Amino acid sequence: MNFFQKIKEKISSAAEAVTQTFKTGLSKTSEQLVKRVEALFFRNSKIDEGFFEELEEILIMADVGVQTTLQVIEAMRKEAKQRRLTNSIELKPVLVEYLLGLFPEQLDQTIIYAKSGPTVIVYVGVNGVGKTTTIAKMAHRFKLEGKRVMVAAGDTFRAAAVEQLDIWANRVGVPIVKHEQGSDPSAVVFDAIRSAKLQNIDVLMIDTAGRLQNKANLMEELNKMVRVIQREIPDGPHEVLMVLDSTTGQNALSQAKLFGEKSGVTGLVLTKLDGTAKGGIVIAIRRELNLPVKYVGLGEKAEDLQPFDREQFIHALFGEWMVNIPSD
Numbered sequence: 001m002n003f004f005q006k007i008k009e010k011i012s013s014a015a016e017a018v019t020q021t022f023k024t025g026l027s028k029t030s031e032q033l034v035k036r037v038e039a040l041f042f043r044n045s046k047i048d049e050g051f052f053e054e055l056e057e058i059l060i061m062a063d064v065g066v067q068t069t070l071q072v073i074e075a076m077r078k079e080a081k082q083r084r085l086t087n088s089i090e091l092k093p094v095l096v097e098y099l100l101g102l103f104p105e106q107l108d109q110t111i112i113y114a115k116s117g118p119t120v121i122v123y124v125g126v127n128g129v130g131k132t133t134t135i136a137k138m139a140h141r142f143k144l145e146g147k148r149v150m151v152a153a154g155d156t157f158r159a160a161a162v163e164q165l166d167i168w169a170n171r172v173g174v175p176i177v178k179h180e181q182g183s184d185p186s187a188v189v190f191d192a193i194r195s196a197k198l199q200n201i202d203v204l205m206i207d208t209a210g211r212l213q214n215k216a217n218l219m220e221e222l223n224k225m226v227r228v229i230q231r232e233i234p235d236g237p238h239e240v241l242m243v244l245d246s247t248t249g250q251n252a253l254s255q256a257k258l259f260g261e262k263s264g265v266t267g268l269v270l271t272k273l274d275g276t277a278k279g280g281i282v283i284a285i286r287r288e289l290n291l292p293v294k295y296v297g298l299g300e301k302a303e304d305l306q307p308f309d310r311e312q313f314i315h316a317l318f319g320e321w322m323v324n325i326p327s328d
């Protein structure tokens, strides 16, 4: 095997590993959604009212969202009528293609980097959604890409939050800037930016305390952190990533709606997809909010955080199923 073949093989095995991560991470959703859809197609070979009603229910149960589900059903009705389809099996590829088409084509996952100097990424979200873990996973990714990474312990509120990030920073092998619990998070941010500049850091990631969008003082604290960043780095923060726990379903959607309005969120990270059968929430969120889904959490290991890829996503859900689509 020559050098180029070896490289090619390596790349494709990496791609295969990603596919597997998506498949495993989405297996609960796939099991629920696809098995039920499959059973429906098996039972109802005729395209009738009952067929559409049940399909509607299945999609809503998977948290695809009412609005989006109604659009999908409407499109399928139209297609069936126009093409005079009678057997439900003929609607299989229409469904898969339509779901794929629900995601805008642009590359959602691309992180916006600084033109020069450190790229600053702030992580925000309510308590326990996975902000700190996501920072650790991202630190691991960026490091593998050869970037110089630094993290800042901007959650000075919760007991043990600084320690949690410290442990991660050590494990991943990246420097951390931290102050004592109870200190002003903006001061941590200030120090972190100074030291990121001095150390030629490529990516500085700032952890923040979990907060609800209706807590005015905490939202103001967040704004203050952003102002401190902007004073030091005028085009920063380059990303404000809102982390959402997908196991909370429609709740995550409303959090993002309310939070996004108030805090200049530039993108979303959807964690814990491996823990829910309602992974359709990714579709609902992508449809109902004008915010890109940059990364998805498909498990607890560092490699389980993946850039969101609509094709991997739909393929992981419907892959086996698409193979069985009869060609005409």
Ligand SMILES: Nc1nc2c(ncn2[C@@H]2O[C@H](COP(=O)(O)OP(=O)(O)OP(=O)(O)O)[C@@H](O)[C@H]2O)c(=O)[nH]1
Pocket: 125, 126, 127, 128, 129, 130, 131, 132, 133, 134, 155, 158, 161, 208, 209, 210, 211, 243, 271, 272, 273, 274, 275, 296, 297, 298, 299, 300, 304
């Ligand atoms: N299964 C699974 N667990 C995850 C994922 N992401 C985070 N978690 C877990 O979620 C829990 C909370 O994660 P944290 O990173 O501490 O959440 P946080 O948003 O920083 O929480 P606060 O700082 O308390 O607001 C931890 O037990 C993580 O291991 C994921 O993608 N899959």
Ligand SMILES: [Mg+2]
Pocket: 131, 132, 133, 155, 161, 207, 208, 210
């Ligand atoms: Mg945290």
